[in-house]
Amino acid sequence: MASFEEAYAITMGHEGGYVDDPEDAGGETYKGVSRRFHPGWEGWSIVDAHKSKENFRKKLKSDSRLQGLVHKFYKQHFWDPFLGDEIPSQDVADEMFDTGVNMSVGRAVEFLQESLNLLNRNGKLYADIGVDGGFGSITLGALKSYLNADPPGHLLKLMNVLQGMHYIKRMKEHPGQEKYARGWLKRVLIQKT
Numbered sequence: 001m002a003s004f005e006e007a008y009a010i011t012m013g014h015e016g017g018y019v020d021d022p023e024d025a026g027g028e029t030y031k032g033v034s035r036r037f038h039p040g041w042e043g044w045s046i047v048d049a050h051k052s053k054e055n056f057r058k059k060l061k062s063d064s065r066l067q068g069l070v071h072k073f074y075k076q077h078f079w080d081p082f083l084g085d086e087i088p089s090q091d092v093a094d095e096m097f098d099t100g101v102n103m104s105v106g107r108a109v110e111f112l113q114e115s116l117n118l119l120n121r122n123g124k125l126y127a128d129i130g131v132d133g134g135f136g137s138i139t140l141g142a143l144k145s146y147l148n149a150d151p152p153g154h155l156l157k158l159m160n161v162l163q164g165m166h167y168i169k170r171m172k173e174h175p176g177q178e179k180y181a182r183g184w185l186k187r188v189l190i191q192k193t
Contacts (some may be wrong), residue, residue: 001086001092004079008071011098014187018047018057024177030060032101039075043069049080054077081105088144089152095159102187103166106133111178115158116142125149164188 015032027035030047046066060066071084078100079085087093091113099108113131116139124175126145131137146155167184171177 002074002090007094007097010094011101063138088147091152109133109135111159111162161162
């Protein structure tokens with residue numbers, strides 16, 4: 001089964017420290033945790049306490065309580081909702097987790113569901129599943145059936161194509177978002193297989 005620690009280490013390689021970019025939809029963030037979307041996160045009180053100190057970004061990085069809260073937050077909000085501990089492929093779990101962090105767990109699950117439907121050999125491996133962004137026993141069962149028949153490579157490629165298409169659409173609709181293209185594209189190919 002997949003390891004949260006492995007997925008977390010990969011994703012933290014993409015997430016920076018403290019950032020306050022007014023053009024970013026997330027606004028003020030710490031290690032990817034957005035104050036705009038998660039104003040009640042208890043780590044914000046620690047971040048705020050350090051802001052007035054010299055070299056506050058370094059102080060944030062060395063604050064073990066804050067780092068523990070970040071770790072807990074990611075597991076609770078971006079791993080557990082798609083039953084990461086039950087995913088039989090580390091590569092698929094890594095992709096789900098990183099995409100979930102960057103775009104939302106619901107969107108990551110939709111990419112998985114749509115890809116599984118395209119790879120079920122016209123229903124011979126398993127029936128089409130709903131593309132609803134909810135991860136439960138049906139999606140997990142389809143994923144396991146797929147992985148029993150094929151290695152994860154094709155599934156991961158389709159999920160990455162869908163992710164890349166989402167970024168392209170976003171940049172076309174909001175040209176100011178093009179400044180994030182290189183960072184986004186680094187996330188499109190995180191698979192090891």
